[in-house]
Amino acid sequence: MRAVAGAIACVTLVACSTSAGPDNGDRVLPTYGTYDIDAQPVDALRPGGTLTLSMAQMVTQLNFNHVDGAVDDVLTIDTMTEPRLFTRDARGVPHRVPEYLVSASVTGTSPQVVTYRLNPKARWSDGTVIGWRDFAAQWRALGRGDARYPVADPSGYDRIGDVRRGAGPDEVRVTFRKQFADWRKLFTPLFPAADYSTPGRFTGDWQSRLPVTAGPFKLGSIDRTAQTLTLVPDAKWWGRRPVLDRIVFRALDPEAALQAYLNGEIDVVNAATSEAYEQLAKASDSTVRIGSAWDEVHITLNGAAGPLADRAVRNALQQAVDRKALARVAAEGLPVRVPLLGNHFFMTNQPGYADNSGRYGTYDAQAAARALDRAGWKRPAAGRTREKNGRTLTLRFVLSQGTNRLGEDLAQLVQQMFGDIGVRVEIQSVPAVDYGPKYLDKGNFDLAIFRFTGLTYPSSAYAVYRRPVGTQVYENYGRVSDAEVDRLLGEAAASLSPKQSQALYNRADAEIWRLGHDIELYQRPQILAVRKGLANYGVPGLGDVDFTRVGWQK
Template sequence: MPRMFGRPVTAVAVALSATMLIAGCSGGSGDDGKPDAGKSSAPPAVGAQGINPQPASKVKQGGTLKMAIQQWISQWNSYQVDGNQGDAQSIVAQVEPSLFHYDAQGVSQLDRDFLLSADVTSTSPQVVTYTLNPKAKWSDGKQLSWQDFATQWKALNGSDDRYRVADTSGYEQISAVTRGADDQQVKITFSTPYADWKRLFRPLLPAATIATPDLFNKGWLGRIPVTGNSWKVSGYDKTAETVTTVPDPAWWGTKPKLDAVIYRALDATADTDAYLNKEIDYAAAIQPEDYKRLVKAPDTDIRSGARWDEVHITLNGARGPLQDLAVRQAVDLAIDRQGIVAAFSKDLPFPVKPLGNHFFMPNQQGYQDNSGKWGSYDLAGAQKLLDAAGWKDNGPGKPRTKDGKQLTLQYVLSAGATSSATDQAQLVQAQLGQAGVAVKIQTVPADDYFEKYVHTGAFDLVSFRNVDAIFQTLLYSTFQAPTASQVYGNYGRISTPQIQQLISQAARTTDPTAAVALYNQADAKIWEQVHSIELYQRPQILAVRKGLANFGASGLADWDYDAMGWTA
């Protein structure tokens, strides 16, 4: 699934662990574009990219870029709970304003096509003043204005449950959004300090399209109603399952190089054949069977990078046996993470280790392994917990029982899953079977996977990826305590008052060292509650058509849709 940027919006994008949610730049290959032989001593570092960087003078005007997306998109509002999905977010970021972009180090940089300035102009209370570029306009001809900010804040701050939002974090800490010197200046006042303010309002959406709960929830179904960037959508073809974007002739900034970008919905298992048939211009090369075919393809570069990208297993604590913490902890101990990681990474050019943190990646400042005993494989410990919880051991190969019911869990898998995701599900099934936990793998249509199963909680176990959470507050909704009407991004519906307090305090802490310490304290509690079982940081390895410039494995950076194109 393509990366959502642009970049992260109010909630971090989620993607199937089966597929590659793409990035935007790269390095890590030999002079011939093929990976160096053997395993390197370490994975790509922060800032590593592989995008074939080229100046504008060496990129020709014109041409089409063909990209795969994972499913047909029905909800385009990336702030709405059903729109919190990487394909939609990626395309929306191409056609709507992102006030900041991220560089290769993951540092936010002002986008001057939209902003002349954005600064903290007061610290008590915290006030951020944005001055908009007066040239910036929506596709309906209206200038971007302070009213767009005010309307978005009202929709996302959590004060009105009729807005089905994916994430309220950051916005709920804003106390006022007011007009500045003119309509193109806006003042954001925070009720409590908020260090990650640059992650808010990206993308910015037009007020007219989200001004009411009905518009917010339904106005973006099947279409993007108004755009405001260098690109616009020229067509949605549901029969062919393609979405086409083209440069907007009304754009006030640098003209894009490409004539069009065509997104085509494909199951991940079809990407390699589609690439080899020249139906798309990149494909994930991370699966062994795909890599072996793609590395030999003519006119192909293998591009790699290091991005914020984690694979995990989410447990549903709101139904069935997993409502019991002891059962969740038993499931955790019975899963051999090292075995799963080894099976996934056996053919990769660099080592992959089990991930020990929900907030930080191993190549990111602030990382520490907080998994403790919950990161270890302990079958005997799992069996002991299940015994104590009243689940009778019926012998090898037989499910445990309690009150006449078998201990059975439903593992939901997308029909579009690649071999590694399928293998992972089968490994979990076998590992939990050793503890007397039966696992039924239910394969569902790819287009229904998130909307009808993950988002609604129709699962016991499910695996997907959180990506590009460079700001830790982007993960706030993932661990936020659900309410009666909102689950936010916490699809397993597991939280505690202590976790909520720690992540809330961290979000309000402007001292980076203190914030890191709070996130790590919260992480230890998240492991203990078995909210989700972290598996590994997923590498970026892409096969990209040779001659495609400023595109590929971008690591922590955004894609620049205006710079990408074909060299002469």
């Protein structure tokens, strides 16, 4: 999974951490990669049935590679309906999917060449054979820097120099201009050439529809009135038929989702907040599943304009936030610890993790106040807002209306912390459907709290920290980066040595902290309430859910 931005709608939104964390007694976060899905053989499940899940908002752009479609719910839908060449196990190790790939390997190193041999049974729903042209169209749309394609993340694709047919019709040869260690993350999902061939199709063909599919499921219906999207098994699928008859996604805000679950209307709900866990731990016909995943919560700082364009101000705000206090609030009432994060690329108990936060992650309100004084933002009197050149130091904290109570509490605590050093924060709540396209994408905020999830391939984070090009900001919504970050991330992505790659990512991470890109907070625990009898679904660790195996026990 690539970096996915989402409002803290589910928090919000592995062993013990080596970084400082909240005091939660004997509670510990499950070992990194731990999963809890109630794994069962398919023959232990009853055929058919419906699984009803919630989603944060009604999705409209169903192209995950589009900047407006780069959210977790769209990725889930696309990986069920479009080719997923590799799937990851609970420890994040990728494995080829035989329904699409006979083989895939590096067949050259100077330059790097990856050769894919496709399953000849693999076809799009319109009958077209899946082939090299689909790979080529996706590369051209995502990796060639054409600003007419509003791409969420070109990383990896922008290192490809050529895509062409191999020795036969089922073979694809991808040649890289620059080495790319995480090549297995590319072309997953794979999209059809016909609907990626022009900028208009890249956007328009996926607006509230899936024009062509090639997965075990297809789009059954979209009901805007009921705010639901339904997937059903595709009779044209050449692999194992899914157990379920349908999967329904309902757009629900966190509180509505909690009540819907308690009322028996949906089958899974987030339980990673104290108020939710208190109710769900004792709910009838329900069980709680706990695990760990790549899931972080942070506050983005918009450095494009206004007071936060000054790095000294951003650094001061980093020191003004008591991260331990926020993590304690997030952990209250939960059965696991919520560790602070000192790294933007690795979770606290992931190989490669190092706490690079230094003074930028250490709470020191007095140092923050002195830094603002040096930056020219003076406090006219105690309890007053700082001023400079006739302007007050006022920041707009934009929250999605899909944010739950915890996210609101965290924003209010930050508001108080900044107020203590003379920074005024105005909290603005905006419609969930507008939060991404009208606020994050356009830089229409000073502060924003949300999550990135699923970055088990560290190169996936490049889009979050790379320098914007013109109007293309990728996923760097705060527009904060520099040439050194780009250089280090480029070298890290090219290194085939895990040790060297981890060292480079950590050097880049230290620079990201120094730049004041954001205020990294904590690693979010995975706690789900699941309807009893639901098998092969829950917390998949660092892996992917195989929805063909999800079903209800006999």
